[in-house]
Amino acid sequence: MNRQLFPLLSLVPGLALVSGCAKGTKSADEQAKRPNVIYLISDDLGIGDLSCYGATKVHTPHLDSLASQGLRFNNAYATSSISTPSRFGLLTGMYPWRQKNTGIAPGNSELIIDTACVTMADMFRAEGYATGVVGKWHLGLGPKGGTNFNEEIRPNTSDIGFDYEFVIPATVDRVPCVFVENGHVVGLDPSDPITVSYEHKVGDWPTGLENPELVTMKPSQGHNNTIVNGIPRIGWMTGGKSALWNDEEIADVITDKAKQFIINHKDEPFFLYMGTQDVHVPRVAHPRFAGKSGLGPRGDVILQLDWTVGQIMQVLDSLHIADNTLIVFCSDNGPVIDDGYHDQAFELLNGHTPMKEYRGGKYSAFDAGTRVPFIVRWPAAIRPGIQEAPFSMVDVYASFASLLQHPLAEGVAPDSRNQLSTLMGKDSLGCSFVVQQNLNSTLSIIQNEWKYIMPSDKPAIEYWTKMELGNLPQPQLYNIQEDPSEQHNVAEQYPEKVAELDALLREVIAGEKKTFER
């Protein structure tokens, strides 16, 4: 009997009971075959950033082996070209544009997933999995009105399905620059409480605006509020000195926490959702990686990200649980070169193409905004290969539900379709359409070779990054098979196709379209 495939679940009485209560129908064998699931979501990584996707200027050996031992998707999409909505869509199985407050969350945002929502983590928990979230969160914490970092922060991720939490509340360029573990700021001295504001300066710590001479990383756009560790951030903070993270060590800290979670739960099925801060700005690599890529800090943090993946693989191997662990690796949205700091990302590109041949990037309705690297590895059940089928991250939830044979109640993960066979490489059909949104919530839909972007009166170019947002007052239609770089808007040549896709998108928006098969 293969120990990895039969992780003695039925011998753990508590777990058997929990699973039994939740479902009541599964045999011990069915239970025992369930894989551990690790969902590793990187930040702002492009489909052209990894050597397994064709990059030649940067080498990512650990991710390359993940891909060569697993299924590498060429047509996988996030639901949004920015972080908060993309993660919201993944964890709730609902398009983020159905809820109002899913724009880029500030560091003191309330928890934006309603605690009544049955999240993907809730589902794993109900199925007897140990559940954990480590790293970048960016979906808010605490009650309406914002987070108080000086007391137990509730609601937190334990109220939406996670047994263990160790998170960066928002992004590494947003205050407060502290970790939160199970509702408490790590290392906080109560006599030095934290104050955070996104409206006005608080306290007397220097800011990038007032004391530009104190910064070690100069902003190129925004990022001129409180300076922490020499880096001017978005938002103002004061207090919590003993709790401030060290930017160079973030990858080590969260990788360690993720490894510890895996070790603690090696004998039971676990679900780990890990968000790396890499490769989001400010790009600060540990000295082990700084200067090593030859592409400047952006390349260096790609190496750091690859190391993180290697560390996770190594701990699974050492515990002999890699065979029955399903790992997904992806990015939350497309890449951006200059995202607000002068870090020589453009100057040192050296021919590297994070967007590959795709148009736009982070923030954009064009393909590089949401077309992301996406790799699934599960040696016990998935044959290595390339998956060309279209796939949307909104469908991960229902696909995992199918894997767990977990029936989803009416209204749960309403937009998520069961795409398990595509996820596991058993078919190459994929979903019938992919819907995504850009920074301005302009929606687009892809079906077969066609991509339609709805008309929008929002700006065509993002005012700070100068990235193309893909907004136009006219309808846009691209044949992304013949024209993957979206250079030729053929909406005028194919008015029936425009009408058809517009109607389909409107059905999806209205919730009339049966978007899932279960």
Ligand code: NG6
């Ligand atoms: C933008 C920030 C950018 C990044 C982004 C969120 C400026 C000029 N730009 O507003 O640096 O933080 O928000 O990125 O402030 S995301 O990947 O988390 O969505």
Ligand code: CA
């Ligand atoms: Ca992001």
